[in-house]
Amino acid sequence: MARKDAFPSVICAVTNARPVLAERLREISDVLAGTYRFYEIIIVDNASTDGTYALAETLLKSVKNVQYCLLSGRVGESAAVAAGLDRAIGDCIVTMDLLADPPELLPRMIGELREGCEIVYALPGGRLRGANIYDRTARLFLRSVARFNAVNVPEAMSSYRAFTRAVLNFILDSQNFHRTLPLAPAFSGYPYTSIEYERRPEARGSGRVGIGAVLRALDILFSSSVRPLRLVTILAVGMSLFSILYAIYVVLTKIFVENVAPGWTTISLQISVFFLVTSVVIAVMSEYLLQVLEISNRRAPFHLRREMHSSVMDYEQDLNVHAAGENLPRRVSQTVSLFSGGLSSDSLQKDNKSAS
Template structure:
């Protein structure tokens, strides 16, 4: 059996308007590369005609392999499913909305040919709203500061990885995933190439603000203990402040012989201490929720149908 040199792993959710154009552009690029290849297309529980169109494309192109998930498990689960089913010596991971342009794949491959194990596309400029651009930029820079390893900024899924890196990623069993973070965490020789992320070819983005917020929290609590340390520091500061207040009250009462009158001071102290306690409990709760999610040991995704494997 001929060895697969290159796997293209792509995630799709309600992308019926994009799949034909995606395949056309991928096919054009792959012809120029002249490598044995497979195209892994993961349908993440689409409710439109994405899966039907993928099946039609499969009839014309036997290099296409389709994985249909039983429901929408989310972009990180779909990316994991895609990586789990690749067999190529090199793997390109990309989103299927054509914001990750297939025409940029040769640049990634040329760079990895210079002795790298991972090459990712870095996009400081995004064709998104100003609010989204600011949120994404702030998030990555915050993670770079908080993580205990080098966290590349302005990156996403779009990357090429050698087989040893992919094998390590697929061996990881944690549920609260952030592929860009895990990819950086595993190490190996990595670098990035500047790339201007494109606008969607068609359709609406499946990633809602709620989903993006969850992904951000998952990344923060999965890759950093800083929130717990912040909670510890805040508790320590409140404890020190409380001791100072107690000493001051005792001093006023027994040395200066002045009575403390009024409720404003005590009430303010109670509110501050209560607020800090709730904040700390919230942080602990976030970690406990993720631990609970892990110990249930449910599958990260469920495949309802495979075609071409």
């Protein structure tokens, strides 16, 4: 079967994945090598401590077209995936969970992109039809966030998704994009399609339930929209008006009604409502101020400690990859110089100036 000309970049963020890294990496490589002429697999090691990096050094001698990035410190999953997106040079981008997502679905997802669709979401069947509280809450949250932001997304998304270079350019041009990465493709406004699939048996039932899932959900909610703050503002104004009307009612009652009981209950109620609304406003404003502070500090969401490549990179001798450096996004264009024989955009500019 003739191999296709699409250039997929498959990105996987891993943490302490030594027991399954070799098997899963070879599975992905076999699927891509049998279907595509050029491809790359980007593994982002989220500061593993179980010797994953040492194993990867050995694997890269036999598995082709792998780019391995080791982060200097543990970061959130979205930030780790962002590190991979920052280095992808393919025209079809796929993010997947190395432990849970089957690579056999890759050709079908990439095929949808080649047929004109810009975004493909892979929907886990268990999560799509799940009746437990986690699955129900997750679907309700996605619907709510989609309505807040006026975007259209499936209600059972996972990290397994594919999108085109145009969508990736949109994501990379967004400031602090790692915070809204789960919804970032939808913000681009490009059309999408979805494919239902079943996760690996060993990954089923491993939903991230707990305070961590709640914090990630709140981070996405507050990062993706200002409407929660707008609703709180409306609530605060409404409660203020109610307090004024209630105060007028208390005064009129005092004037026209005899034998009014001591007002301890009324005062306590007013104080409690006031402090409740004040606390909610302060909490939401603090969350937004925290994000403003992080943006103003311009701290990088991730930092690479080490980077290595397979002994053989099929596309490193292809002139189209090197020549495309000037047309890639600012982050991606800088990565061209990482490949042997490649020229960075800065060096190209210096050569042009010297020639002129």
